[in-house]
Amino acid sequence: MAYFFLCFFLFFICDKALPGHTWKMNNLLMTGPKAYLTYASSVQVGAQSGIRECKHQFAWDRWNCPDSALQLSTYKGFRSSTRETSFVHAISAAGVMHTLTRNCSLGDLDDCGCDSSRNGKLGGRGWLWGGCSDNVDFGERISKEYLDALETGQDSRAAVNLHNNEAGRLAVKATMKRICRCHGMSESCTMQTCWMQLSDFREIGNYLKVKHGQAQKLEMDKRRMRAANSADNRVAMADTFGSIPRSELIYLEDSPDYCAKNLSIGLLGTEGRECVQHGESLTQWERRSCRRLCHECGLRVEEMRTEIVSSCNCKFHWCCTVKCENCSQVTVKHVCARRHGHHGHQRRRPRGPK
Numbered sequence: 001m002a003y004f005f006l007c008f009f010l011f012f013i014c015d016k017a018l019p020g021h022t023w024k025m026n027n028l029l030m031t032g033p034k035a036y037l038t039y040a041s042s043v044q045v046g047a048q049s050g051i052r053e054c055k056h057q058f059a060w061d062r063w064n065c066p067d068s069a070l071q072l073s074t075y076k077g078f079r080s081s082t083r084e085t086s087f088v089h090a091i092s093a094a095g096v097m098h099t100l101t102r103n104c105s106l107g108d109l110d111d112c113g114c115d116s117s118r119n120g121k122l123g124g125r126g127w128l129w130g131g132c133s134d135n136v137d138f139g140e141r142i143s144k145e146y147l148d149a150l151e152t153g154q155d156s157r158a159a160v161n162l163h164n165n166e167a168g169r170l171a172v173k174a175t176m177k178r179i180c181r182c183h184g185m186s187e188s189c190t191m192q193t194c195w196m197q198l199s200d201f202r203e204i205g206n207y208l209k210v211k212h213g214q215a216q217k218l219e220m221d222k223r224r225m226r227a228a229n230s231a232d233n234r235v236a237m238a239d240t241f242g243s244i245p246r247s248e249l250i251y252l253e254d255s256p257d258y259c260a261k262n263l264s265i266g267l268l269g270t271e272g273r274e275c276v277q278h279g280e281s282l283t284q285w286e287r288r289s290c291r292r293l294c295h296e297c298g299l300r301v302e303e304m305r306t307e308i309v310s311s312c313n314c315k316f317h318w319c320c321t322v323k324c325e326n327c328s329q330v331t332v333k334h335v336c337a338r339r340h341g342h343h344g345h346q347r348r349r350p351r352g353p354k
């Protein structure tokens with residue numbers, strides 16, 4: 001069942017990955033619970049916005065949120081639980097919650113609206129609750145119903161995924177802002193009404209990227225962990241989880257070497273990846289991308305020039321022609337390439353899975 005829910009969000013992947021499931025998918029859509037269908041398309045939009053944000057956040061990292069990383073559930077029996085998978089879970093859960101909450105405030109959905117439960121009450125010194133507070137409880141509930149349902153297992157991986165989904169949803173809440181409007185005579189602003197508003201999804205992505213950097217590895221008792229499905233296992237998980245705040249991302253396995261290509265686990269490696277070196281508005285993280293993606297992975301940086309010719313400096317001649325010149329513009333791209341005479345990766349300074 002989990003496949004079908006998942007494929008519904010990420011059908012573009014499943015189409016390729018799981019041929020033969022399409023028929024069952026359609027079957028589910030026709031017979032599935034009505035409530036499920038009500039939100040399904042918005043949930044899908046939300047999950048996709050999570051994935052888009054993942055690709056943006058990791059554009060200059062060795063791991064760049066490749067499509068192969070996007071199966072949120074079992075796929076070919078392979079299911080990792082790395083720092084990066086924790087991010088995928090969190091950003092997807094956050095994306096669904098964010099989209100559904102927005103839908104709600106915009107009046108897209110019949111059965112929810114703004115959260116006006118506190119309107120009219122005093123919020124603090126000089127301000128009252130008013131206006132349209134985003135109804136995050138609704139978005140949170142739908143995100144739980146749809147994404148947490150993918151985790152049907154009782155094992156530690158499922159528990160970790162659920163924890164990270166929750167951390168993603170907490171990020172949506174943690175980044176909410178209070179927006180206020182002044183009332184009263186001219187600019188005196190003696191009385192304000194305020195409401196709680198979602199941050200832009202970009203801000204939630206930035207927040208979760210920081211959490212990704214701080215993610216904690218769960219060191220679980222191996223013997224007890226193997227006892228899948230048993231009460232013993234649940235006790236072991238409860239012991240381990242109890243000490244970690246719900247807002248933090250967690251993982252079970254160290255990340256593989258993202259420099260290297262390993263198709264059996266869906267890794268493309270960094271050969272052929274673009275990196276950036278110069279540019280005024282680059283962050284330090286971006287400016288170091290060639291070092292991180294190429295040099296530290298045993299690759300060199302290759303400059304690629306492409307010339308684009310387009311018409312320019314057009315002049316109008318009496319009467320009635322237009323004469324243009326050809327201008328060529330050279331764009332320079334930097335790409336990681338194999339060193340001459342080297343096969344494979346011979347790392348100079350191996351470092352973490354950045």
Ligand SMILES: *[C@@H]1O[C@H](CO)[C@@H](O)[C@H](O)[C@H]1NC(C)=O
Nearest residue numbers: 041042045099102103108109
């Ligand atoms: C919810 O919002 C998303 C993104 O803005 C939009 O694509 C989707 O159509 C909305 N859902 C409904 C039911 O209007």
Ligand SMILES: *[C@@H]1O[C@H](CO)[C@@H](O)[C@H](O)[C@H]1NC(C)=O
Nearest residue numbers: 256260261262263264265266
């Ligand atoms: C690919 O990854 C698998 C699983 O981690 C590992 O066993 C295998 O040795 C790797 N293959 C290569 C070529 O590195």
Ligand SMILES: *[C@@H]1O[C@H](CO)[C@@H](O)[C@H](O)[C@H]1NC(C)=O
Nearest residue numbers: 309310311323324325326327
């Ligand atoms: C501009 O380029 C086109 C196609 O390459 C060519 O036909 C044309 O003569 C060029 N024009 C001038 C002004 O050089």
